[in-house]
Amino acid sequence: MVRRQSRVVTLTDMALGLYVHIPFCSAICNYCNFNRGLFDADLKTQYVAALQHEIHRRGDGDPADTIFFGGGTPSLLEPEEVAAIIATCGRAFAVTRDAEITLEANPETITDDKLSGFREAGVNRLSFGVQSFRDEELQRLTRLHSAARAIEAFGIARTAGFDNISLDLMMWLPQQTIPQWLESVDALIGVGPDHASLYILELYPNAPLREAMARGKWSLAPDDDAADMYLEAMARLDAAGYEQYEISNVARPGRQSRHNLKYWTDGEWLGFGCGAHSTRRGVRWKNLSSTTEYIAAVACGGQLVAERRVLSAAEALEETLFMGLRLARGIDVNTVKARFGVDVWDIYRRQLEQFRDAGVLIYDGRLLRLSRAGMLLANEIMAKFLVSPVVD
Numbered sequence: 001m002v003r004r005q006s007r008v009v010t011l012t013d014m015a016l017g018l019y020v021h022i023p024f025c026s027a028i029c030n031y032c033n034f035n036r037g038l039f040d041a042d043l044k045t046q047y048v049a050a051l052q053h054e055i056h057r058r059g060d061g062d063p064a065d066t067i068f069f070g071g072g073t074p075s076l077l078e079p080e081e082v083a084a085i086i087a088t089c090g091r092a093f094a095v096t097r098d099a100e101i102t103l104e105a106n107p108e109t110i111t112d113d114k115l116s117g118f119r120e121a122g123v124n125r126l127s128f129g130v131q132s133f134r135d136e137e138l139q140r141l142t143r144l145h146s147a148a149r150a151i152e153a154f155g156i157a158r159t160a161g162f163d164n165i166s167l168d169l170m171m172w173l174p175q176q177t178i179p180q181w182l183e184s185v186d187a188l189i190g191v192g193p194d195h196a197s198l199y200i201l202e203l204y205p206n207a208p209l210r211e212a213m214a215r216g217k218w219s220l221a222p223d224d225d226a227a228d229m230y231l232e233a234m235a236r237l238d239a240a241g242y243e244q245y246e247i248s249n250v251a252r253p254g255r256q257s258r259h260n261l262k263y264w265t266d267g268e269w270l271g272f273g274c275g276a277h278s279t280r281r282g283v284r285w286k287n288l289s290s291t292t293e294y295i296a297a298v299a300c301g302g303q304l305v306a307e308r309r310v311l312s313a314a315e316a317l318e319e320t321l322f323m324g325l326r327l328a329r330g331i332d333v334n335t336v337k338a339r340f341g342v343d344v345w346d347i348y349r350r351q352l353e354q355f356r357d358a359g360v361l362i363y364d365g366r367l368l369r370l371s372r373a374g375m376l377l378a379n380e381i382m383a384k385f386l387v388s389p390v391v392d
């Protein structure tokens, strides 16, 4: 941890991102650790009203250039509900005309009418949780859609006019071999989204999937295979014209996620809804996690914030470095110096040189970035930013 208390420049000139959490799902997947619950139509109606109250209450007219509906399963909302929430954002903030408005969608929830409705509501980017293009893997994950349904949903979205679509895949699934993983990667390339996110399945301690794995005697491929899965997938995406801009994310030119870049580049965002996180003016906070408690608190004008923390200069720097190293572009050492008054290479040189010598970390005098192979060691390298350098 850096001990020097240096001047911190807040990035208030950057437009805000607005995150809207929708905590409802048709079924709960056996690996999911998000803040979500089973769909209930009455609860959803109350929740949408509460969201609009919260947005209205916290609106200060500041510029915002992204709105992101995440979940849960935001595509379970009706288009009129999405339109009402976007309109509320527009009244509470100065939402730019070209704002990126993303909605996460599950393939099984999609119909022509619904997608056309979302488009008319102002949504201009979809993010489909596909996870795999192999049915047996989807079944092991207890997902409700099939590979064919995912491809069909993508086609419906294109027909509805969406020209900015992201697909999520998960790798290192139980029983998945390298060729099977690459089948999904090739299928994704064949479908041709504008953006893709590739995540490694992370199993939290009590995940029901763990029990299913024990019952079914399903195992995970060795760590070395996971590394090969990642490297070969990225090589195929490179060859297909995608540009990797973050450890887990690739995009066609100009189709990077503007909203997610706020998380990775020191931006500011406000989160609305249960369990939503916000970061603004050096303060980070999280709303009440429970959907019913959140609705009740909004109704009586009560306290919505469950946790609040003022980030110290050292924490803000640490986070800037962690997030910056996730980007393919890396950390701009001059920008960090202007903001925090410290030279990253000078203060961490002793800890980082071994990685530069091994070719997994690249420093050109201005940008400090991970090589592709270095991305596999990201956690190990980032941990060096937690080591206390002597700077005073």
Ligand code: SF4
Binding pocket: 024, 025, 027, 028, 029, 032, 033, 034, 036, 071, 072, 073, 106, 129
């Ligand atoms: S659809 Fe997504 S949020 Fe809902 S339970 Fe499955 S993984 Fe979790």
